[in-house]
Amino acid sequence: xxxxxxxxxxxxxxxxxxxxxxxxxxxxxxxxxxxxxxxxxxxxxxxxxxxxxxxxxxxxxxxxxxxxxxxxxxxxxxxxxxxxxxxxxxxxxxxxxxxxxxxxxxxxxxxxxxxxxxxxxxxxxxxxxxxxxxxxxxxxxxxxxxxxxxxxxxxxxxxxxxxxxxxxxxxxxxxxxxxxxxxxxxxxxxxxxxxxxxxxxxxxxxxxxxxxxxxxxxxxxxxxxxxxxxxxxxxxxxxxxxxxxxxxxxxxxxxxxxxxxxxxxxxxxxxxxxxxxxxxxxxxxxxxxxxxxxx
Numbered sequence: 001x002x003x004x005x006x007x008x009x010x011x012x013x014x015x016x017x018x019x020x021x022x023x024x025x026x027x028x029x030x031x032x033x034x035x036x037x038x039x040x041x042x043x044x045x046x047x048x049x050x051x052x053x054x055x056x057x058x059x060x061x062x063x064x065x066x067x068x069x070x071x072x073x074x075x076x077x078x079x080x081x082x083x084x085x086x087x088x089x090x091x092x093x094x095x096x097x098x099x100x101x102x103x104x105x106x107x108x109x110x111x112x113x114x115x116x117x118x119x120x121x122x123x124x125x126x127x128x129x130x131x132x133x134x135x136x137x138x139x140x141x142x143x144x145x146x147x148x149x150x151x152x153x154x155x156x157x158x159x160x161x162x163x164x165x166x167x168x169x170x171x172x173x174x175x176x177x178x179x180x181x182x183x184x185x186x187x188x189x190x191x192x193x194x195x196x197x198x199x200x201x202x203x204x205x206x207x208x209x210x211x212x213x214x215x216x217x218x219x220x221x222x223x224x225x226x227x228x229x230x231x232x233x234x235x236x237x238x239x240x241x242x243x244x245x246x247x248x249x250x251x252x253x254x255x256x257x258x259x260x261x262x263x264x265x266x267x268x269x270x271x272x273x274x275x276x277x278x279x280x281x282x283x284x285x286x287x288x289x290x291x292x293x294x295x
Contacts, residue, residue, distance in 0.1 A: 005070075012062040012070045019084035020060050021106020022053045028107050028284040029242075030231045032120050032133045033140075035153065043150060045140075046112065047073045048157050050150045064150055079108050087277050094270070096252045097278055100285035107280050110231060114199040115192060116158040117232035122184050122219040124227070131177065138176045143167065164189035184219025191217060207235040222260065236276040239267040247292030248282050 004015040014020070022042045026034045033045040041054035041063075051074060052063040062074060075081065088105070092098040119139075124132050136158070143159035164185060172182035191197045197217055202210040207229060214225040223242055229235035241249075241260045249263045250256065271278040286292060 005067075007067045007070075010064060010066065012065055012067060012074075014060040014062075014080075016058050017060045019088070019106060020055070020078070020108060021104075022055060022060075024104045024106040024284065025078070025108050025110065028104060028280050029129070029287070030227075030280065031110050031112060032124075032129070032136050033116075033158070037151060043153070045147070045155055045157075046077050048145075048147055049073055050147060050155045052150070076111050079111055082108075084108060084277075087274055091271065091274055091278055091281070094278075097281060100281040103288070104281050104284040107277075107284060109236065109276060109280060111234060112232045113158070114202070114228070114232045115161050118188065118192070118199065118214070118217070118220070118228050119158075119164065119185055121224045121227045121231075122188060122217075123178055123181055125181065125219060125221075125224060127181075135177050139164075139172075139178075142176060161189045161193040165193045181219060184217075188217040188219060202229070202233050207237050210235060211238075222264070230276040230279070237268065237273045239264055239271070239275040239279045241267075242283070244286045244292075245279060245283050248286035251286075251292035 003017040006013040006015060026042045026044070031044070035043045037043060037052065039054070041052050043050060043052045049065065049069055051065050051069075054061045054063070062070060065074060084107075088101050092101055120132065120136055123135050140156040140158050141154075143163050144156035147155040147157055149155070167186055167189070169182045169186050172178050172185060173180075176182075178185060188197075192199060197213060202213060205213070210229055210233060211222075211225045214220050214228055215222070220228070223240050226238040226240035230238040230240060239245075241263050246258075246260065246263060249267070250258050253266065254263075267278065268275050
């Protein structure tokens with residue numbers, strides 16, 4: 001946490017910044033609104049702003065931003081008020097996580113906009129990341145507002161609930177490549193827009209109660225709801241179990257095929273309030289190395 005913030009020429013530099021690796025952050029399955037640039041940096045969209053992030057030696061450089069936007073938008077988005085070295089120290093008492101943390105040492109959990117995250121993870125069900133990214137990009141271009149141009153790419157905001165609530169299901173399915181999820185997107189948007197599900201109220205609810213509320217939305221089950229809670233509501237005890245997490249937990253802890261609810265219960269008992277961080281380290285470790293994948 002001992003880093004220095006410097007502003008210069010439309011960019012912010014975090015000097016001597018540890019526990020921050022853009023590749024680990026953006027490629028650990030938690031977000032879909034990012035692009036890899038030719039220089040290896042990452043450009044992300046959030047809060048009606050576009051930022052480019054790059055590690056340069058011991059420093060992290062945020063380009064296309066200023067100190068005001070950094071303090072009001074990016075500081076919270078990148079969870080910069082949290083000491084990840086303490087989290088890693090605690091979780092590293094487990095030998096499996098010790099290795100997973102070494103592999104993904106620069107992961108940070110992003111704090112994303114709730115509605116966009118909800119729709120994004122509805123789209124993610126039984127889907128692949130390139131397809132998810134494409135659908136979200138198409139929806140933003142088709143329904144969102146123009147933000148601006150950066151490095152020859154045009155950016156748009158993600159549309160609000162009242163806009164997607166009026167979308168045509170068949171058009172969403174065909175033109176925006178969301179398939180069977182189109183009806184879930186429209187109906188969930190209607191429920192949120194009409195106040196039948198109040199996303200803002202979830203911040204104050206315990207994780208289990210917030211999950212119950214989210215699962216009233218069509219297309220939102222245990223895994224998707226846990227993703228939404230972890231990546232946009234700061235419920236860092238949430239433990240999403242997808243195919244990779246299931247594999248890595250079975251491979252290291254159970255040694256056999258195990259039901260998701262048993263894995264979830266075991267994870268919370270083992271990792272407690274840090275379960276969400278454990279999940280991200282394990283997910284990235286398993287997916288990148290193919291751990292537990294049948295040959």
